[in-house]
Amino acid sequence: MIEREVIHTNKVSKRIMDVVQDLSEFFVVFVKILIELLQRFFEKMMTKKFKDISGEIILITGAGHGIGRELALHYTAWGSVVVCVDINEKNNEETLKKAKRLMQNSVYAYTCDVSDREAVLQLAAKVEAEVGRVSVLVNNVGIMPTHPLEQHTPEEIRRVFDINVLSHFWTLEAFLPQMKQQYRGHIICISSIAGVVGLTNLVPYCATKFAVRGMMEALHQELRDGPYKDFIKLTLIYPYMTNTGLCKRPKVKFPSMLGLLDPKEVAKKIVEAHRANVTETTIPSSLLHINNWCRLLPIRCSLLLKDYIDSGVESDL
Numbered sequence: 001m002i003e004r005e006v007i008h009t010n011k012v013s014k015r016i017m018d019v020v021q022d023l024s025e026f027f028v029v030f031v032k033i034l035i036e037l038l039q040r041f042f043e044k045m046m047t048k049k050f051k052d053i054s055g056e057i058i059l060i061t062g063a064g065h066g067i068g069r070e071l072a073l074h075y076t077a078w079g080s081v082v083v084c085v086d087i088n089e090k091n092n093e094e095t096l097k098k099a100k101r102l103m104q105n106s107v108y109a110y111t112c113d114v115s116d117r118e119a120v121l122q123l124a125a126k127v128e129a130e131v132g133r134v135s136v137l138v139n140n141v142g143i144m145p146t147h148p149l150e151q152h153t154p155e156e157i158r159r160v161f162d163i164n165v166l167s168h169f170w171t172l173e174a175f176l177p178q179m180k181q182q183y184r185g186h187i188i189c190i191s192s193i194a195g196v197v198g199l200t201n202l203v204p205y206c207a208t209k210f211a212v213r214g215m216m217e218a219l220h221q222e223l224r225d226g227p228y229k230d231f232i233k234l235t236l237i238y239p240y241m242t243n244t245g246l247c248k249r250p251k252v253k254f255p256s257m258l259g260l261l262d263p264k265e266v267a268k269k270i271v272e273a274h275r276a277n278v279t280e281t282t283i284p285s286s287l288l289h290i291n292n293w294c295r296l297l298p299i300r301c302s303l304l305l306k307d308y309i310d311s312g313v314e315s316d317l
């Protein structure tokens with residue numbers, strides 16, 4: 001009888017100890033979060049720190065046009081070695097020519113369909129032999145079929161996933177091991193505002209851009225759990241509509257506040273986020289904060305705000 005009671009009290013006190021232990025661990029986390037918040041607050045008030053990217057070997061997909069081309073020019077101007085990759089050889093050569101005017105010897109162009117795994121793996125071997133080991137990968141390629149869901153053909157839906165999502169897996173397979181070998185790397189992916197909010201005429205496209213968000217968050221966690229935590233950085237960018245021709249029929253209610261962005265400006269912001277090791281940001285950066293706050297509101301409230309902003313794209317058919 002007495003023995004049983006002793007066992008019982010032992011069990012109870014063990015449970016109390018466990019709870020105390022859990023609570024004290026939580027308290028430590030809570031204090032760490034407060035310290036982190038204070039640090040971020042003071043960092044915001046000081047001038048931003050940027051890392052040097054001269055000499056990095058930076059591979060950009062979709063460098064033949066739009067944001068990718070502007071990125072190639074920006075990185076060249078910063079003194080990086082730039083590897084331009086595009087399916088469109090002619091446009092890519094044009095980027096190469098423009099970049100060479102800035103810096104003669106540190107730009108390369110390769111033609112490759114990044115949705116083709118074999119082609120990407122071959123590209124990686126070629127680039128490693130001819131240029132060196134890539135330390136920065138910019139997954140920028142994207143296409144955007146724009147019409148109501150029923151009017152998307154199955155081929156179109158497969159293609160947009162092949163190009164906007166699966167290509168990331170092939171470039172990661174090709175270049176992440178090179179970064180791990182060097183204990184040095186940065187992966188930058190271009191999602192979209194369409195990866196933050198769902199939009200009419202863009203059901204498959206939004207699905208691909210949300211997918212990139214999930215992929216990057218999971219990869220970030222996986223790298224944090226391993227030995228590459230402080231060596232391989234990830235940056236995810238969600239740009240607003242940009243004047244590259246990708247958005248064929250943009251719909252903008254407030255052109256002065258939320259007009260189409262200039263691809264040069266977008267490229268500049270992307271390079272800044274890269275150099276500051278920013279994990280994720282929208283362009284303009286205010287949109288991510290607005291979205292995060294909106295998600296706290298009941299859905300009808302954020303819908304009211306969405307209706308007020310009323311930006312998007314009309315069908316291209």
Ligand SMILES: NC(=O)c1ccc[n+]([C@@H]2O[C@H](COP(=O)([O-])OP(=O)(O)OC[C@H]3O[C@@H](n4cnc5c(N)ncnc54)[C@H](O)[C@@H]3O)[C@@H](O)[C@H]2O)c1
Nearest residue numbers: 062064065066067086087113114141142192241242244246
């Ligand atoms: N333009 C916008 O409004 C906007 C807004 C948000 C996000 N984005 C995203 O930014 C990225 C760049 O957009 P952009 O407007 O500069 O596009 P763009 O059409 O101007 O350029 C894309 C480039 O990618 C190349 N490309 C397409 N498929 C390819 C493939 N399979 N393999 C290799 N290259 C391929 C094209 O030839 C082209 O040169 C995309 O991911 C896009 O979704 C664009």
Ligand SMILES: *[C@@H]1O[C@H](CO)[C@@H](O)[C@H](O)[C@H]1NC(C)=O
Nearest residue numbers: 049050051230231275276277
């Ligand atoms: C960014 O990360 C790299 C690699 O971990 C580090 O060397 C650099 O100091 C960081 N720079 C900034 C501005 O945070």
